[in-house]
Amino acid sequence: MNIISNWVQKLLEYSGVSENLSGLLNHLVILLIILLIAYLADLICRQGLLRLIRQVTQRTKATWDDLLFNDKVMNNFCHLIPPVIIYACLPLAFPETTDLFIFLRKLCMIYIIAVSIRFTNIFLGTLFELINQKEAFRERPLKGIFQIIQVALFFVGSILIISVLIGKSPTHLLAGLGASAAILMLVFKDSIMGLVSGVQLSANDMLRPGDWITMPKYNADGVVIEVTLNTVKVRNFDNTITTIPPYALVSDSFQNWRGMSESEGRRIKRSINIDMNTVHFCTPEMLEKFKKITILKNYIEKTEERAQEYNQKHHINDCLLINGLHQTNLGVFRAYLENYLRNLPVTSKNLTHMVRQLQPTEKGIPLEIYFFSSEKNWVPYENIQSDIFDHILAIIPEFGLRVFQNPSSADIREVLALSMKGSNI
Numbered sequence: 571m572n573i574i575s576n577w578v579q580k581l582l583e584y585s586g587v588s589e590n591l592s593g594l595l596n597h598l599v600i601l602l603i604i605l606l607i608a609y610l611a612d613l614i615c616r617q618g619l620l621r622l623i624r625q626v627t628q629r630t631k632a633t634w635d636d637l638l639f640n641d642k643v644m645n646n647f648c649h650l651i652p653p654v655i656i657y658a659c660l661p662l663a664f665p666e667t668t669d670l671f672i673f674l675r676k677l678c679m680i681y682i683i684a685v686s687i688r689f690t691n692i693f694l695g696t697l698f699e700l701i702n703q704k705e706a707f708r709e710r711p712l713k714g715i716f717q718i719i720q721v722a723l724f725f726v727g728s729i730l731i732i733s734v735l736i737g738k739s740p741t742h743l744l745a746g747l748g749a750s751a752a753i754l755m756l757v758f759k760d761s762i763m764g765l766v767s768g769v770q771l772s773a774n775d776m777l778r779p780g781d782w783i784t785m786p787k788y789n790a791d792g793v794v795i796e797v798t799l800n801t802v803k804v805r806n807f808d809n810t811i812t813t814i815p816p817y818a819l820v821s822d823s824f825q826n827w828r829g830m831s832e833s834e835g836r837r838i839k840r841s842i843n844i845d846m847n848t849v850h851f852c853t854p855e856m857l858e859k860f861k862k863i864t865i866l867k868n869y870i871e872k873t874e875e876r877a878q879e880y881n882q883k884h885h886i887n888d889c890l891l892i893n894g895l896h897q898t899n900l901g902v903f904r905a906y907l908e909n910y911l912r913n914l915p916v917t918s919k920n921l922t923h924m925v926r927q928l929q930p931t932e933k934g935i936p937l938e939i940y941f942f943s944s945e946k947n948w949v950p951y952e953n954i955q956s957d958i959f960d961h962i963l964a965i966i967p968e969f970g971l972r973v974f975q976n977p978s979s980a981d982i983r984e985v986l987a988l989s990m991k992g993s994n995i
Contacts, residue, residue, distance in 0.1 A: 604659045608652035615648040643696055646689040653682045679734050687727040694719060717799040718765055764799045767816035777802065777819060777826065785824040788814050807948075835918030835942030838955050842962060843934035843974040849900045851891040856970065860902055865909040873897055873905075903969040904937070907962065911941050916954050918942040934974030 623644060657678040660671065698716045733740040771777045777794060783804060784791045792806035801813045830836055852860070861870050877895035880886075886894035907925040911917050923941030930936075939962070943954050966973055 600662060601660075604656055604662070607659070608655040611655055612648055612652045615651050616645060620644050620648065640696065643689075643693055646685070646692050649685050650682070650689060653678050653685060657682060676734055680731050683727055683730050683734070687723060690723055691720060694723075718768070721799070763817040764815065767820045768797070768799060770820050771797070771816060778828070782827040782831070783824050784827070785814065785819075785822070787822060788812055788818070790814060790824075831946060833921075833942075835921050835944050836946040836951055837940075837942050838951075838958070839938065839940050840955070840959065841928060841936040841938040842959070842966075843931075844900065844937050844966075845934050845972040845974045846930065848970060848972040849898060849935070850970070852897045852899055852902060856899065857897065860969075863906065865913060866902065866906050869905045869909065870897075870902070899970045900935070900937075903966070903971060906965075906969070907937075907939065910961075911939070911958075914958070916943050916945055918944045933976075 657675065660675055660678065694716065729740050777783070777797065779794050779797055781794045782792065783794060785804075790804045790806065790812040792804045792812070794802060795805045795811075796803040797816070800815070802816055802819060804812045804814065806812055857870055857874060861867050874897065877897065881894035884894070904925045904927075908923075911923050911925070912919075917923055918941075921942040926938050926940065928936035928938055939958070943951055945951050945954055963973065
């Protein structure tokens, strides 16, 4: 480079250029040569190195290198080479420290920092996509962590750029920022709370993308589609989107249905009110009729045998049904429902299933059906539940029972019509 500088200097002097002007032109010529070298290095890198890396990644069987060393990542890496060459070679164009030299060095360093931040950001984004493709990490809220790293990256980059502009060490700027920490915490309050909440949600495995959650306070009832630094997006079942601050999920209560999804069944819990006036003891004729029901035959016979043995053992006169042990139509109906649920193919056999009476009220005796369906998807689950209660409602009259129902307007009109008919007679 010194040989070229001397040759240019002699050529300018031979052309009759003054000494001061020839010195300036000499610097500019050297600077143009450096720029040309930097441009050629960038061109060679993008045309040569990029093609070489592309060929190598295409020949390998692995897919991660195709994504991690794609054209976008490598192009941004190649953009780092020209400013580094210019920064390193600037002293050759300006042997003496001048204001122009200082300005160009600062400008070059700022460009290097900016390009480095851009390259690191793109590389991290590609790495995030690669990790997100792994089955083990797909349900983790990694996007929030990625955004935290992005914020830290741009913060450090901004500090470095400002330190270059003012000619101070980055440690001096950080010391100054420490004094204004209260203001920074106020400005970035949501981001800081989101950061802490995101770490808690991830560390305690409280929330994952794909989880079904319900949070009435925020009208959220749907599937988590995204977890970021400042928001958790929930797609409700009516296809609306609810956004919830991450710290609200930590400070408030919400219901996560993941446990149900990972278990053996989804609970069905519903009751039917039985009219108390229809509950009575079973007559021998009724018991004979119930024995014809396949799933009740063994129960009727064993229960009747046990009742007779008890009555005979205690010398009970069972001519009156009030004496001793006797079966009731409601008890037989409960046994029928238990056997019916047990024999359903959709009933999860390893989980609780029962039919029980609740506290009687002015609306009758609530008979609660409690079991778990092995089908957990919403539409099939609702169809199963509806089919079961369709059957229950249809079979109740066969046991001499009646469902309690408040009188409707049609019932009132029928009573009035009968009373008017009776008065006319």
